[in-house]
Amino acid sequence: xxxxEEKILREGRVLPGNILNVGSFMNQQLDSDFIMEMGRxxxxxxxxxxxxxxxxxxxxxxxxxxxxxxxxxxxxxxxxKHRSGNVSGEVYTAxxxxxxxxxxxxxxxxKEYLGPGQRVLAVDDFLASGEALRGLFELIRQADAVxxxxxxxIEKGFQSGGDGLRAAGYRVESLAILDSMEExxxxxxxx
Amino acid sequence: xxxxEEKILREGRVLPGNILNVGSFMNQQLDSDFIMEMGRxxxxxxxxxxxxxxxxxxxxxxxxxxxxxxxxxxxxxxxxKHRSGNVSGEVYTAxxxxxxxxxxxxxxxxKEYLGPGQRVLAVDDFLASGEALRGLFELIRQADAVxxxxxxxIEKGFQSGGDGLRAAGYRVESLAILDSMEExxxxxxxx
Numbered sequence: 001x002x003x004x005e006e007k008i009l010r011e012g013r014v015l016p017g018n019i020l021n022v023g024s025f026m027n028q029q030l031d032s033d034f035i036m037e038m039g040r041x042x043x044x045x046x047x048x049x050x051x052x053x054x055x056x057x058x059x060x061x062x063x064x065x066x067x068x069x070x071x072x073x074x075x076x077x078x079x080x081k082h083r084s085g086n087v088s089g090e091v092y093t094a095x096x097x098x099x100x101x102x103x104x105x106x107x108x109x110x111k112e113y114l115g116p117g118q119r120v121l122a123v124d125d126f127l128a129s130g131e132a133l134r135g136l137f138e139l140i141r142q143a144d145a146v147x148x149x150x151x152x153x154i155e156k157g158f159q160s161g162g163d164g165l166r167a168a169g170y171r172v173e174s175l176a177i178l179d180s181m182e183e184x185x186x187x188x189x190x191x
Numbered sequence: 192x193x194x195x196e197e198k199i200l201r202e203g204r205v206l207p208g209n210i211l212n213v214g215s216f217m218n219q220q221l222d223s224d225f226i227m228e229m230g231r232x233x234x235x236x237x238x239x240x241x242x243x244x245x246x247x248x249x250x251x252x253x254x255x256x257x258x259x260x261x262x263x264x265x266x267x268x269x270x271x272k273h274r275s276g277n278v279s280g281e282v283y284t285a286x287x288x289x290x291x292x293x294x295x296x297x298x299x300x301x302k303e304y305l306g307p308g309q310r311v312l313a314v315d316d317f318l319a320s321g322e323a324l325r326g327l328f329e330l331i332r333q334a335d336a337v338x339x340x341x342x343x344x345i346e347k348g349f350q351s352g353g354d355g356l357r358a359a360g361y362r363v364e365s366l367a368i369l370d371s372m373e374e375x376x377x378x379x380x381x382x
Contacts, residue, residue: 029304030253030267032245032260054223059250059269062221066254067261069223076221078250113220 001041001175004153005188007034008176014184018156019100026125026153030063038175039067042123042151045173046072049148051121053077055114055136057096057107064153065123072121077114079107079139092142096135099128107135116144127152127174130161137170154178157189192232192366195344196379198225199367205375209347210291217316217344221254229366230258233314233342236364237263240339242312244268246305246327248287248298255344256314263312268305270298270330283333287326290319298326307335318343318365321352328361345369348380 013021025031054076056065062078069076082105090111097104114120122136133150140147149171155162157177165172177189204212216222245267247256253269260267273296281302288295305311313327324341331338340362346353348368356363368380
């Protein structure tokens, strides 16, 4: 998505440790119109898969997932990062390691919101190690639902997550794929 | 908002402790089209205030805030619940007590995303004790920004939060106000 690459080049900041800060439009601050535009692009890419439901993980995935859900007119379910008092009844759960925060989280979704045969699209803002998406696919597997693929805004193509999931047979679409951030210079994978 | 009252009556469940579970459309699972409709209603109510920015708190406020932001074509900033590695630089911070989870959180927003003179609308999904909105107004105050009011989806009118904020001079609009949940029977305040 050319508009996203241009926005990253204009507004993104590269921080030490290959961290790309896009806080001005995708995280902490959300450019509402642009998030909705990314949601429409995800809908365009996956419309033929006819997803029944979008699955994401709180908190940073929620905005993009809602934008995609609004464009596809399908509900969004978000996994919570730990078992909370408001999740009642039986749950699906998967362990996810966060390289950003250096810890493990259990992501949890109530069974009533994910069920057998549902066609589920996983959505997240960033794709790097692929841990979060692997966790979402594990929840989909536990529910006997059908994973139609994953959509993310920004993929760090120089990490193994996205290509590993593709090699495992999942359709993974990222609106922008960064193949290098060496010395603060951003190189995108042609798509 | 009549459509919200009807949806609460149809899909909401009252749990012990006066907890209203609307997880099927507003929390854990999001009814994308309906969330966008609530966002348009908030935009209609506050359009004349010409907000520059919407401020909410992760995670449950993000969806409604984005929907309102998309309808008002203004950015959304969400406060994080603790200081995270991805928030760099100087921050505004306020202490918020969660009666749901029985703990205190610091809500934090990077100074670069909230500034003097900006007209800021606070948005959250639920309003009960008013703690979260008070925290958001405190962040707005620290930034020397202008609080144009607060919008929430569901207010528990039998708790003091909303009316307390109104008495303090804030414009607070809730799309549905529950004046009673006695014995699981939901009574809405006429608006």
